[in-house]
Amino acid sequence: MKIPQSYGGILDKNIGLFKNDITSKPFIDKCFSDLFARSKTLSFQTRAKISGDMFEYLFYYLLNNRFDILLDAEIIIKKACMGGAGSLDFGVLGNKKEILCGIEAKGSAESINGKALPRPALKRTDTMKKAIAQAYQFKRTFADTPFYIVTNVKPTSGNAKCMMDLAEGDIIDKVYDITKPPELKDLVAKLKAFKRRSF
Numbered sequence: 001m002k003i004p005q006s007y008g009g010i011l012d013k014n015i016g017l018f019k020n021d022i023t024s025k026p027f028i029d030k031c032f033s034d035l036f037a038r039s040k041t042l043s044f045q046t047r048a049k050i051s052g053d054m055f056e057y058l059f060y061y062l063l064n065n066r067f068d069i070l071l072d073a074e075i076i077i078k079k080a081c082m083g084g085a086g087s088l089d090f091g092v093l094g095n096k097k098e099i100l101c102g103i104e105a106k107g108s109a110e111s112i113n114g115k116a117l118p119r120p121a122l123k124r125t126d127t128m129k130k131a132i133a134q135a136y137q138f139k140r141t142f143a144d145t146p147f148y149i150v151t152n153v154k155p156t157s158g159n160a161k162c163m164m165d166l167a168e169g170d171i172i173d174k175v176y177d178i179t180k181p182p183e184l185k186d187l188v189a190k191l192k193a194f195k196r197r198s199f
Helices: 005-017 025-037 044-067 125-141 158-167 181-197
Strands: 072-075 088-093 099-105 147-151 174-177
Touching (some): 005 025, 005 044, 025 044, 044 088, 044 099, 088 181, 099 181, 125 147, 147 181, 174 181
Parallel strands (some): 099 147, 147 174
Antiparallel strands (some): 072 088, 088 099
C-alpha cells in the first residue's frame, strides 16, 4: 500500500506518541487532529472519506512500523464481489496467494477542532452495515477463514451495537478496537501467527 505524502507526513510526525507498543490512542487522535487542522470547511461526505482513509493508512503504518507486520492491502476477490472501491481492505496471503485472514478497517475521527462528533466509526449504523456486508461477502466465499474488523470506536448501545453483537462470533470472528491495549495485543499476536504461516 502506498501512503500519500499528505497522510504519511502526519503519520511520521506522530509515531513517537506510540510509546509502549500497546497504547495507540494518543497517536490516532493526534493524526486525526492534524489531518483536520488543515481542512476547516468540509462537507460530511468529504470529511468521512478522508477520515476513513486516514484510519486505514494509520492502521497499516502502525502495524508495519511498530510490529513488523506488513499486511497485504486492497485485495480483489471477484468471487466475493470485492473489487474496486469494495476490495478487501487488508489481509494476510499465504505463499500460494491463499487468504489466511481478512480485515476490514472502519475507523474515523472522534472529534474535529475540539468538537466531539456524535457517531464516529462503528457507532454509525450505516458504517456498521457496510462492515457486516463485507463480512458476509467474505464468509460466503471463505467460510472457514477468519475475518476481523478493526476500528478505533465500538458502539456501546443502540442499533449499531445490536448489529455488531449479532455478527461478532458468526460472520465476523472478532471486532477489534485498536485503542484498547489488550485488543491490539491480541490482534497483533494473531496476525504474527498468520504471517509465520504465510512463508
